[in-house]
Amino acid sequence: MPEAPLTPADATTDMPVLEVTGVTRLFDVSRPWLQRVLAAERKLFLRAVDDISFTIARGTTLSLVGESGCGKSTVARLAVGLLRPTAGEIHFEGQPLSTARAQPALRRRMNMIFQDPFASLNPRWRVRDIVAEPIRAFALARGAEAVRGRVEALLTQVGLSAADGEKYPHEFSGGQRQRISIARALASEPEFLICDEPTSALDVSVQAQILNLMRDLQDRLGLTYLFISHNLAVVRHMSDRLGVMYLGRIVELGPAETVFRTPAHPYTRLLLEAIPDLERVGQPRTPVGGEVPSPIDPPPGCPFHPRCPLANDRCRQEKPAHARTGEVLVACHAVEEGRSA
Amino acid sequence: MSAPLLEVRGLTVEFPTRRGILRALDGVSFAIAPGEVLGVVGESGAGKSLTGAAIIGLLAPPGRIAGGSILLDGARIDHLPAEAMRRIRGRRIGAIFQDPLTTLNPLYTIGRQLIETIQTHLGLSGADARARAVHWLEEVGIPAAARRIDAYPHEFSGGQRQRVVIALALCAEPRLVIADEPTTALDVSIQAQIIALLKRLAREHTTAVMLITHDMGVIAETADRVAVMYAGRIAEIGPVADVVRAPAHPYTAGLMASIPALEHRVARLAQIEGAMPRLDAIPPGCAFNPRCPRAHDRCRAERPELMGAGATEAACWLHAPAHAESSPAHA
Ligand SMILES: Nc1ncnc2c1ncn2[C@@H]1O[C@H](COP(=O)(O)OP(=O)(O)OP(=O)(O)O)[C@@H](O)[C@H]1O
Ligand SMILES: Nc1ncnc2c1ncn2[C@@H]1O[C@H](COP(=O)(O)OP(=O)(O)O)[C@@H](O)[C@H]1O
Ligand code: SF4
Numbered sequence: 001m002p003e004a005p006l007t008p009a010d011a012t013t014d015m016p017v018l019e020v021t022g023v024t025r026l027f028d029v030s031r032p033w034l035q036r037v038l039a040a041e042r043k044l045f046l047r048a049v050d051d052i053s054f055t056i057a058r059g060t061t062l063s064l065v066g067e068s069g070c071g072k073s074t075v076a077r078l079a080v081g082l083l084r085p086t087a088g089e090i091h092f093e094g095q096p097l098s099t100a101r102a103q104p105a106l107r108r109r110m111n112m113i114f115q116d117p118f119a120s121l122n123p124r125w126r127v128r129d130i131v132a133e134p135i136r137a138f139a140l141a142r143g144a145e146a147v148r149g150r151v152e153a154l155l156t157q158v159g160l161s162a163a164d165g166e167k168y169p170h171e172f173s174g175g176q177r178q179r180i181s182i183a184r185a186l187a188s189e190p191e192f193l194i195c196d197e198p199t200s201a202l203d204v205s206v207q208a209q210i211l212n213l214m215r216d217l218q219d220r221l222g223l224t225y226l227f228i229s230h231n232l233a234v235v236r237h238m239s240d241r242l243g244v245m246y247l248g249r250i251v252e253l254g255p256a257e258t259v260f261r262t263p264a265h266p267y268t269r270l271l272l273e274a275i276p277d278l279e280r281v282g283q284p285r286t287p288v289g290g291e292v293p294s295p296i297d298p299p300p301g302c303p304f305h306p307r308c309p310l311a312n313d314r315c316r317q318e319k320p321a322h323a324r325t326g327e328v329l330v331a332c333h334a335v336e337e338g339r340s341a
Numbered sequence: 342m343s344a345p346l347l348e349v350r351g352l353t354v355e356f357p358t359r360r361g362i363l364r365a366l367d368g369v370s371f372a373i374a375p376g377e378v379l380g381v382v383g384e385s386g387a388g389k390s391l392t393g394a395a396i397i398g399l400l401a402p403p404g405r406i407a408g409g410s411i412l413l414d415g416a417r418i419d420h421l422p423a424e425a426m427r428r429i430r431g432r433r434i435g436a437i438f439q440d441p442l443t444t445l446n447p448l449y450t451i452g453r454q455l456i457e458t459i460q461t462h463l464g465l466s467g468a469d470a471r472a473r474a475v476h477w478l479e480e481v482g483i484p485a486a487a488r489r490i491d492a493y494p495h496e497f498s499g500g501q502r503q504r505v506v507i508a509l510a511l512c513a514e515p516r517l518v519i520a521d522e523p524t525t526a527l528d529v530s531i532q533a534q535i536i537a538l539l540k541r542l543a544r545e546h547t548t549a550v551m552l553i554t555h556d557m558g559v560i561a562e563t564a565d566r567v568a569v570m571y572a573g574r575i576a577e578i579g580p581v582a583d584v585v586r587a588p589a590h591p592y593t594a595g596l597m598a599s600i601p602a603l604e605h606r607v608a609r610l611a612q613i614e615g616a617m618p619r620l621d622a623i624p625p626g627c628a629f630n631p632r633c634p635r636a637h638d639r640c641r642a643e644r645p646e647l648m649g650a651g652a653t654e655a656a657c658w659l660h661a662p663a664h665a666e667s668s669p670a671h672a
């Protein structure tokens with residue numbers, strides 16, 4: 001591939017910002033070597049992410065939802081280069097991720113926001129130094145005066161005041177700390193942000209402030225988001241496209257509106273059905289039974305079959321491949337056979 | 342409402358600190374009838390857990406009840422000697438907390454923990470107590486209960502452990518259950534199962550439930566009435582449908598509007614500016630006044646108590662009889 005363009009102005013508009021192709025990630029969860037040999041056990045692998053593919057177009061948000069342990073954070077860490085795929089490929093701005101990350105000019109264009117705004121900020125640094133760090137690291141402003149001006153602009157942009165730069169993280173509330181994390185993530189002037197549960201540790205009223213801020217910044221700066229959450233209502237508010245994960249696989253992927261309006265996969269339907277909702281005051285529900293199986297020992301065939309109301313013999317033996325209906329990809333035999341309605 | 346099972350009047354909880362006394366709860370009053378589920382919602386730090394802890398006599402020192410009273414079946418249970426309170430806990434009040442592992446002893450089988458509780462509080466013999474324990478495990482939906490009763494807590498999944506905790510809280514047939522964030526650590530599909538279970542058991546055994554959570558969706562589907570807490574006080578209390586659909590207090594209205602809906606997408610979520618004040622900086626008058634779009638002079642000078650506001654009660658001057666524009670808060 002020829003040299004990839006470095007600024008969005010030259011970028012071919014239809015080239016996805018991120019392209020994930022057939023990515024699998026295994027974790028070695030064997031017992032220590034000696035114990036394993038003594039007990040004559042084989043190595044044990046956990047398939048945290050299993051052959052997933054998706055692309056994210058510039059200026060849009062792709063969200064991943066699913067229950068705890070389904071592999072969302074692992075995808076986030078793969079996408080930002082903190083983990084390497086066991087198999088498959090990831091391209092950022094048209095280049096292999098490892099090549100892209102070796103170039104500071106490309107590396108600074110992706111950044112990550114984490115769930116816990118407490119753990120991710122250095123408690124001994126003043127907020128102005130926390131936010132200035134990426135500016136200095138990538139030499140994005142020259143001279144103390146220019147750096148300070150940039151920090152103040154970033155703090156104002158996320159709804160804090162310039163004077164807040166003098167304080168330490170512990171002097172802020174949870175929502176304010178998440179604003180500081182966002183200011184720091186924006187400091188390297190990224191175009192692509194990976195957000196792993198950015199509001200899950202926050203109260204709803206604070207969550208609304210942060211989600212509004214993230215959408216405003218996307219509109220103003222043309223940001224691209226990979227947005228991860230277990231909260232479907234939040235995801236609906238944020239996403240253009242949506243991927244639903246179950247046991248390491250994306251079971252349904254498509255335009256968010258379509259997936260919410262006409263969920264096709266039985267697991268997507270179960271999730272939507274299970275969410276407690278204000279609209280359902282006083283309406284009792286029949287909860288769906290069963291729990292997510294262990295990813296170390298996933299069921300054969302379709303991993304959802306032990307909980308699926310539509311499961312049959314084929315589902316118990318054969319893993320469903322993705323099939324396309326309109327703009328939506330679904331991995332389900334019942335959908336493919338047309339017996340899911 | 343029939344005679345209340347639990348009645349809390351003017352409950353005030355304080356923490357003496359080096360910098361002075363922090364008042365964490367300030368005049369909290371409410372009641373719960375037998376078989377009723379009262380939801381308690383509010384932002385973190387609003388005082389939900391402290392209210393629960395004060396009722397079951399488990400305030401962490403130096404926290405103390407500095408005023409008010411707590412009545413169970415008409416008799417005061419605040420300031421009881423520790424031994425008397427221990428007997429009430431378990432027998433008459435059951436507790437369910439967010440993390441099942443804090444409730445379950447990892448060293449004992451779940452059967453042993455259930456049987457001990459049943460023997461202590463109901464005085465049943467060994468064999469009868471064991472049969473009852475199996476019955477409760479079946480009630481909460483543990484498959485193959487008769488066999489699983491001899492398993493240890495770590496042998497169960499998170500959702501199953503929370504079911505065991507519910508069995509443990511209910512097996513002595515208490516009249517009141519205090520559940521503090523019982524599903525917050527669980528996935529949505531498991532959460533729906535646990536909530537439905539709690540609600541069914543409460544109805545069948547006419548147990549009163551105080552369900553503490555910050556998730557308004559859970560409250561909407563589970564509770565009969567709801568109390569909304571803000572900065573150590575109840576801002577609004579009333580039937581759940583009224584509080585959700587026609588909130589009378591501006592804080593409740595703001596809270597409801599800030600929740601993203603599953604049904605449709607909006608361009609922008611409504612947001613309440615600012616943050617809840619810290620305990621050492623609660624503003625005079627109405628604690629919500631610096632963030633309230635309807636604040637007026639009286640709000641900054643005088644503190645509102647709960648007053649009738651349509652179908653609910655709200656601590657807000659907009660609902661004072663003398664207030665000229667007594668229009669609903671969400672107008
Ligand atoms: N470093 C690791 N070593 C071994 N197993 C791991 C490791 N990291 C993740 N896993 C396992 O991989 C699976 C996916 O984990 P991941 O953190 O991606 O889940 P998640 O979807 O983000 O869940 P949550 O909603 O709880 O954050 C889980 O079973 C997890 O236990
Ligand atoms: N041991 C303590 N010492 C001092 N303040 C406390 C203590 N425990 C709780 N608080 C304060 O009391 C208030 C209410 O706490 P809590 O009931 O736990 O809130 P919630 O459950 O609504 O999140 C908070 O401001 C909290 O910081
Ligand atoms: S493939 Fe079968 S078991 Fe899996 S989701 Fe579809 S119908 Fe259910």
Ligand code: SF4
Pocket residue numbers: 590591592627628629630631633634635636637640645656657658659
């Ligand atoms: S009393 Fe005043 S400040 Fe408080 S909620 Fe009512 S209108 Fe707002």
Ligand SMILES: [Mg+2]
Pocket residue numbers: 072073074
């Ligand atoms: Mg995660």
Ligand SMILES: [Mg+2]
Pocket residue numbers: 389390391
């Ligand atoms: Mg709490």
